[in-house]
Amino acid sequence: MSSAIEKGVDGKHPTDGTDQVRELGHDEYDPIGTAILVGIYFLILVALWIFMYFVEFLGNGPTVTGVLLTVVGIA
Amino acid sequence: MNIHTYEKIWLAVAMVLIVGFIATVTYGAVGPGIAMIDDDGGTIDPDTINDDERFSDPGVTHVGGNEYEATVVAQAWSYTPSEITVPANSTVTFYVTSRDVTHSFTVAGTNVNTMVVPGQVSQMTVEFDEPGEYGILCNEYCGAYHHTMEGELNVVPQDEFDLTELSTDAPSEAQLGNQTTINTTVSNDMNYDLETTATLEIGDQPLDQDVTVPAHGSETVEFAVDTTDLGTGDHDWTVTVDGHEESDTLTVTNATEGGDGDA
């Protein structure tokens, strides 16, 4: 039955030593570690984006420019 | 739907990030005024490139003030012209097209980078502030020798820049005693007249002539050469206009050698 497979027995890897020590249900679990990790990732993304755009790109010498009107297709 | 609070926060943070990226790019368009290659260049039939007024004589022309146009034809595996020279403090609009397959026109180490698609003309305007020497490379695979395809872009100080070219028509031989002329056509592709002096050095006496070459036009300078003064033998000559030079040799022969002449 699909439901039996879906809720699945945790198949133990034959040579895996460590086991499940406790069960955490939906209401007991708070992914605080994940929040911290993605928060750090966000800060890295912002820093790298600012560096890439304002230092590497805008600092990369002659650039293709145009009047804003032609950019939006008016002139 | 049940979404954990932390993930809801992350969702909002992700949206802020996305909007921030779009805002930065928009700033680039509005502040520094960066424009994308688009369809302004129009289309072209590659078979008619030689007859097209933009591409029949590719190169740099002066539009007026600090504005220039540079037309370039890309093909497997070279650019025409392969060397492009423009002055510092200029605004150059490039028009680039391809004779055969898709190439790029990329000034290495800068943001000047465009695809060049046969059937299309890539138009881009670039401001060059400082003098510098740049390489041009093709970064779109275009066949077996794609890696050999390169060119040069030179941005020279303003006082070193002109669009003057010389083309000299001179005989290689003249008879002693005959008048002969060396004609130099000076062409000027700037947007204003060029008032300058053409100098011919031959023998020990330089000959000067003032000349005014009209904007986007040419003027021929005729230098009268006195073969009697020179005497027989090989005489190297050089025509110089504004630092541009052309040289060759005039051989003055005796009256009795060859041809019919007076005594």
Add this chain to the structure above:
Amino acid sequence: MAMRNAYIDQFPKEARVIRAILWSSFLALTIGGTLGLIQGLHRTNILRFIPSQDYYTVLTAHGVLLVITFTIFFLVGIFTWAVTTSLDRGVEDIRFTWGWYIMMVIGTILVGVSILGGVVEQIPMNADVLFTFYSPLQAHPAFYIGLVLFVVGSWLAGVDWFRMWWAWKKENPDERIPLPTFMALTTMLFWYLSSLGVAISILAFLLPWSLGIIDSVNPLLTRTLFWFFGHPVVYFWLMPAYMLWYTMLPKISGGKLFSDPLARVVFVLFLILSTPVGIHHQYLDPGIAEGFKFIAMTNTMFLLLPSLLTAFTVVASMEHGARQRGGDGYLSWLKALPWRDPVFTGMALAGLMFAAGGFSGMINAGLNINYLVHNSWWVVGHFHLTVGTAVALTFMAASYWFMPQLTGKELWNRSVALVQVVLWFIGMTFMSNAMHRAGLFGMPRRTAEPQYQGFNFEPAVGTVGEINAQVALGAVLLTISVYLFIVNMVLTTVGGSSSDAIPDNTYAGTLSGPEDSPVILDNLKLWTSIAVVLVIIAYSLPLASIIDAGGLFGPGIDAWKPSVVADPTLVLESIRGVMF
């Protein structure tokens, strides 16, 4: 002791065909990977033993074998596993399954032989056109026919899974679509939509043109139709990896999937947004108005959302497993994860690398910053992190679980597997990092000899020499790694005997299950319709404008058949003769 309940026990006929499919995939990976080593050593000028003209043949094979053959064979194998397992039923007709697989094999052989003709004189074919085969470069018709057969075979694979789902739905009318099947179906739906672009390009234009039926094509049109497909194909590579991260990785970590509803949302977002973004590969193309490019950018930027959500859900699932295994603290739970399991470590490292690849992808999505990176080695660094690691390393790590399931034999050597995945990660770190840095000073991609006569590259930091050394080092480590992988696969399959210690064929449970997700998410017709509308909005005007300005078949542009040319100066002379 319970009877073994591995996949081969539950679905022996399907296991046989999936084994064949995975072997085709692994063969392509091994050959493609080896070619990568040749390229890495050649363009860095460390070791050149082929003429540079042949580099482009090698590059064509490397691209096609790795991003078409390896990835898509793996996908059709793994999705067959996913749908049969989650619906708990076999395929409707196993002969049909073998049929589409064989079609894909024939397609691969045609493509492979036509590419091989670029270096083997006895084969009178040439396909030195690279994975993107832009016209007016023209390949032998066999190349295009082979690609068509391969892609149509993959369409039929989808038909196979839809048929199973429809049959299952009749018997289970009130049930939510099991998550793995949901993922396979939504992926195939955007595959059908997106591969239309390249199918039209080949069938209406490139193939008849290569056969001489039509005289010319519009290069910008065929290029745009390619990229209509060329961006969504990267999600076609990625979705099986995401499926493995959502439905396998939580279980392997010792936990459950954090949220089934959000997983569904992510796949729906990919269904509706993968295709109307292709023009972001054409930011520097003439003939396409800036407004269309801006729309492509905003669509692309929003496409970051499902991947950012995936980062949270997958890491949260891993954290759940770690804490169930006894881990605690804000970040020290990371130590409690099963790092000695190569399946876990491979997928975790692949995910970590994807976070870096995601960033360079965000840069690639930026409209004007594309001037900095377009066609430079930055782009190559980016996709070696994404398809090259997030996808490829996940596939290899997953194979360490799948091959035992499909053969009933234990993995030959777990330590070698663990070394393999770590070596891949280290090799890719060196190589990809160097490629990104090189792109920033203008080093081009797709070039056999990036050493120019008239100028030198000027890195702001470091030197070209050390960058080349890191690329070569990375390439060597990656090649060793891929051989460790293939040896492990071979010895698992041919050596050893059937084992009862193979775990049951299962996938992860959920903390928040499908019953928590709105039923509308399962309304595939709705999401497909929205996807179609967005594609029409994004593409009808640009395509109309290209055709209007340049003609459906172009203004009469000659075909360029790449072939090994003896003397370039002779070619240039003849070209100049034509010019003047």
